[in-house]
Amino acid sequence: MKKTIKKPIVTFIPFTRPTIDEATIRAVADVLRSGWITTGPNVKALEKSLSEYVGGREVRTFTSATGALEVALQVCNIGPGDEVLVPAMTFAATANVVLRVGAKPVFVDVELATRNFDIAKAESAITKRTKAIMPVHFAGLPVNMDALYKLAKRKNLRVIEDAAHAIGSAWKGKRIGSFGDLVCFSFHPNKNITTIEGGAIALANADEARRVDVLRFHGQQRDAAGNIDYVEAGGKYNLTDVAACVGVGQLRQLEKFNSRRRTLAMRYFEKLHTTPAMLLPVHGDAGHSWHMFAPLLPLDKINITRDEFIRAMAARGIGVGLHYPALHLFTLYRRMGNKRGDFPHAEQIGDSTVTLPLFPAMRMSDVDRVCRACAEILAAARKR
Ligand SMILES: Cc1ncc(COP(=O)(O)O)c(C=O)c1O
Incomplete structure (x- = not known):
């Protein structure tokens, strides 16, 4: 008789894997059956929950952090002739979006220990053209927020935080996104929470939040009577309700x-x-x-x-x-x-x-x- 050799079952361990619970899967099925699958009540609910999570600040969701970062630059009126400081070790999107608005990304070295933006080196890269600093909280470790915002204030620069890795991170007990200037999160499937693809921006200023509304959806504005006007050449970055429903379930966890x-x-x-x-x-x-x-x-x-x-x-x-x-x-x-x-x-x-x-x-x-x-x-x- 042929002897069967039993091989041990070794499961593959991926470097990352999202966890979606059954309650979320059921809720997504309900959205799919509801007849309303694009931006709607689930996006509203996710934005409300995210806002509560970051201490009540304005939050707008996006189809990606890349979209959120690009619109953040537009909100700060950054364009041709301007420079933005970005870390030399990050995902391509951090610098690509600067090029996409016509500005120049100026690289700054990171620290070997933290892998984060070296704030002292950032200061020496500032020129008359510098308009913003774009730090990344690498792997979820916040950059030195005291030093960062002190520098930004002294040099009169906007800060666009690439917080793609940093939902749930905190600096001295304060959540990333609950303070500071413009803060962009990613909900890509390898991030700490996911909306399949997606992102969000948290911001302090209600007027700027309204501008985000316009820029993320075709540059469209409505007056009190509901009449539509197009006031800027906006993009299209609105999250679907299916994706937002996943996000609501994820944020709970x-x-x-x-x-x-x-x-x-x-x-x-x-x-x-x-x-x-x-x-x-x-x-x-x-x-x-x-x-x-x-x-x-x-x-x-x-x-x-x-x-x-x-x-x-x-x-x-x-x-x-x-x-x-x-x-x-x-x-x-x-x-x-x-x-x-x-x-x-x-x-x-x-x-x-x-x-x-x-x-x-x-x-x-x-x-x-x-x-x-x-x-x-x-x-x-x-x-x-
Ligand atoms: C540091 C950093 N910035 C931006 C992004 C872009 O995020 P998204 O895929 O949501 O556009 C990522 C995604 O991996 C990232 O790691």
Whole structure:
């Protein structure tokens, strides 16, 4: 008789995965059956809940954070001839939107430890043309908000926070989005909460919120009698009610999700010991929303490349992400004169960063498995 060999079942651990509960799925089905699936009561409900979440500020939803960032720049009347400071290590959207409104993104190096915008370096990049600072709260760790807003005030600059990673993050106990200038969130499926695709902007000024209404929907304005006029060349960024319904269900669980993310991140700090050592992210205080856990590989001490490391992890059933290559080295930004050597920390991070799995449905044993895999792969690759 043929002997059957039982292979152990090893489940694949992706680097991220959204958690959508059954109540949300049922609510989405109700929206689909309702006859009203585009912007409607669910968008209103999500905007109201988000506003409450950020302490009552004006909030408008979008089809993406990219759209929200672009409109934020328009609200600040930033355009041709203006400069906007952006980190040299971030997702492409942060700088692309500056180009899309006709302004120039000016890169600033990040700090190696926090991966965040270096505020001192930002100050030295300010020129007469600088109109705004656009920091990213990388992986959910807030930038130094005291230093940032002090600088913006002293130099009379707008701040557009790219808070794509930072829903639920806090600075000194105050939620990101509950204070400051214009704050843009992302609800892409890999973020801490999702609307499938989507984003939002939180802002302090009611007049600017009304301008957002106009700019996010065709430049359309209605008078008291309901007559329509077009007053600007607006875009079309309105969220659907189906997406917003997902968001309402997600926002209800945000605190639970972020607390689980934190527990898992702490497990990484406890268990991720490799030889040679990886450079771990900073621990962060309670205000870190742990959108990602992204250590740096000790590439000078191992004889494999990052791609080989990622493949070795994949062979063990573990997905690894890459957030982010240095932005100034992509073709679009090289064409503008940026080159290797300009922003050494962004380049070091961009060359050696790996994003390890972190999402609320992960088990502690999954983190342990990831840590063991990293330790084995690096030990085998260690330069002797
Ligand atoms: C830092 C940062 N900014 C902006 C974005 C754009 O977000 P969205 O996909 O919602 O447009 C992302 C998305 O990954 C991001 O990570």
